[in-house]
Amino acid sequence: MAGTGVFADVLDGEVYKYYADGEWRASASGKTVAIVNPTTRQTQYRVQACTQEEVNKVMDAAKVAQKSWARTPLWKRAELLHKAAAILKEHKTPIAECLVKEIAKPAKDAVSEVVRSGDLVSYTAEEGVRILGEGKLLVSDSFPGNERNKYCLSSKVPLGVVLAIPPFNYPVNLAVSKIGPALIAGNSLVLKPPTQGAVAALHMVHCFHLAGFPKGLISCVTGKGSEIGDFLTMHPGVNCISFTGGDTGIAISKKAGMVPLQMELGGKDACIVLEDADLDLVAANVVKGGFSYSGQRCTAVKVVLIMEADAKEKGATFCQEYRREGNLIWPLLLDHVRPDMRIAWEEPFGPVLPVIRINSVEEGIHHCNASNFGLQGCVFTRDINKAIMISDAMESGTVQINSAPARGPDHFPFQGLKDSGIGSQGITNSINMMTKVKSTVINLPSPSYTMG
Numbered sequence: 001m002a003g004t005g006v007f008a009d010v011l012d013g014e015v016y017k018y019y020a021d022g023e024w025r026a027s028a029s030g031k032t033v034a035i036v037n038p039t040t041r042q043t044q045y046r047v048q049a050c051t052q053e054e055v056n057k058v059m060d061a062a063k064v065a066q067k068s069w070a071r072t073p074l075w076k077r078a079e080l081l082h083k084a085a086a087i088l089k090e091h092k093t094p095i096a097e098c099l100v101k102e103i104a105k106p107a108k109d110a111v112s113e114v115v116r117s118g119d120l121v122s123y124t125a126e127e128g129v130r131i132l133g134e135g136k137l138l139v140s141d142s143f144p145g146n147e148r149n150k151y152c153l154s155s156k157v158p159l160g161v162v163l164a165i166p167p168f169n170y171p172v173n174l175a176v177s178k179i180g181p182a183l184i185a186g187n188s189l190v191l192k193p194p195t196q197g198a199v200a201a202l203h204m205v206h207c208f209h210l211a212g213f214p215k216g217l218i219s220c221v222t223g224k225g226s227e228i229g230d231f232l233t234m235h236p237g238v239n240c241i242s243f244t245g246g247d248t249g250i251a252i253s254k255k256a257g258m259v260p261l262q263m264e265l266g267g268k269d270a271c272i273v274l275e276d277a278d279l280d281l282v283a284a285n286v287v288k289g290g291f292s293y294s295g296q297r298c299t300a301v302k303v304v305l306i307m308e309a310d311a312k313e314k315g316a317t318f319c320q321e322y323r324r325e326g327n328l329i330w331p332l333l334l335d336h337v338r339p340d341m342r343i344a345w346e347e348p349f350g351p352v353l354p355v356i357r358i359n360s361v362e363e364g365i366h367h368c369n370a371s372n373f374g375l376q377g378c379v380f381t382r383d384i385n386k387a388i389m390i391s392d393a394m395e396s397g398t399v400q401i402n403s404a405p406a407r408g409p410d411h412f413p414f415q416g417l418k419d420s421g422i423g424s425q426g427i428t429n430s431i432n433m434m435t436k437v438k439s440t441v442i443n444l445p446s447p448s449y450t451m452g
């Protein structure tokens with residue numbers, strides 16, 4: 001059960017502690033933030049409202065811990081990550097319980113999120129050992145006018161302190177997708193979990209604590225993003241920000257200093273359906289893609305662009321009655337949506353799916369590309385040549401052919417264009433993004449050509 005057994009240290013009476021310098025602590029603020037269970041609409045948990053002074057201390061500790069972590073052999077970093085992954089999977093039940101109570105994730109999906117997160121951390125350890133174990137050797141005579149008297153050795157080195165801010169809908173998985181790459185690459189990590197989802201994230205962090213990572217290397221500060229968010233993202237101690245969320249990310253990118261940014265933001269993932277598509281496959285994917293976790297996925301199908309003969313209805317048709325009780329909204333399909341309606345462009349992040357009738361593929365592509373988002377899209381057709389042509393034309397980070405959009409498997413590159421993001425996620429890309437290139441040039445007194 002959450003907050004008990006091995007997790008007892010995380011809880012202080014009724015309030016979950018924050019994690020700093022290898023310890024679970026109560027904030028000196030004396031203030032707490034309530035986490036409301038979206039199903040019961042009652043306060044389920046409370047977390048600490050950390051102060052700016054506490055953030056400063058966490059940043060200082062992260063800086064110190066990173067210096068020695070960067071000198072820790074890669075295989076040892078990987079070993080600790082594998083250990084954390086195993087502990088995380090071992091404790092999937094209490095962590096999933098938090099996900100159900102904090103963000104109303106269906107129980108089965110909550111368990112999958114934790115297991116997937118453990119697998120992500122293990123894969124990151126393996127990938128990191130491989131890609132960070134390799135550098136480059138350049139010889140100078142490949143550039144005009146040079147002899148071979150310089151050898152350039154370049155390798156990937158850590159950035160320093162990585163600030164990770166995940167969203168409410170995957171508070172564990174989208175936290176470890178930042179923590180794993182940061183740590184394997186030799187960085188330290190400060191996590192600011194989403195308020196809804198913070199307790200699941202604190203339990204996940206405890207799994208890293210139990211694995212035995214050095215003090216100060218990982219920290220987790222809690223509090224409302226609106227209160228401590230700016231202080232964190234503009235903190236001079238931060239060397240990289242990896243953020244997933246909505247428009248907040250656009251504001252952060254304008255305020256952050258000269259640090260690398262990884263931004264995974266919202267989407268309006270379009271699904272283009274051609275006349276020759278397998279309609280059973282389309283139906284299954286639209287239902288699953290549009291309505292799983294009530295449409296609260298950045299990769300949810302958010303608009304269906306379907307070829308019709310020539311029906312020209314005016315006005316959207318509610319295929320079901322709009323029904324809401326408290327936080328529960330029943331799935332709703334809106335047919336005959338027109339581009340002059342807000343639902344055609346906005347991300348509802350709920351179980352509401354607009355269908356727009358189109359007369360040509362070009363019209364579908366035009367609608368998709370007119371969006372300010374460009375996360376994922378999908379196309380259903382049996383004609384692979386057409387599918388490739390449409391994929392090429394769609395301005396989105398990924399196009400799925402004959403399947404709904406999805407981020408996983410977690411080692412695939414995942415990125416958004418336009419307002420959907422900066423940079424690329426996925427395990428390999430995240431590791432690379434959280435490093436910089438360092439070169440050492442060996443200057444020889446005379447040219448040296450290897451004769452074999």
Ligand SMILES: NC(=O)C1=CN([C@@H]2O[C@H](COP(=O)(O)OP(=O)(O)OC[C@H]3O[C@@H](n4cnc5c(N)ncnc54)[C@H](OP(=O)(O)O)[C@@H]3O)[C@@H](O)[C@H]2O)C=CC1
Binds near residue numbers: 193194244416
């Ligand atoms: N492209 C992608 O990979 C994904 C994108 N998303 C997008 O995320 C959105 C839904 O998630 P949601 O959590 O509501 O997104 P938000 O942008 O509201 O919040 C994301 C995170 O930012 C924090 N935050 C809030 N204000 C600030 C601030 N001023 N400075 C720093 N951090 C801050 C939040 O903390 P707090 O909770 O305390 O406010 C939370 O941890 C959707 O638009 C969805 O498409 C979601 C998942 C994946």
Ligand SMILES: O=C(O)[C@H](O)COP(=O)(O)O
Binds near residue numbers: 405
């Ligand atoms: O938060 C999200 O919505 C995810 O990045 C999407 O992940 P999924 O496609 O694996 O659900």
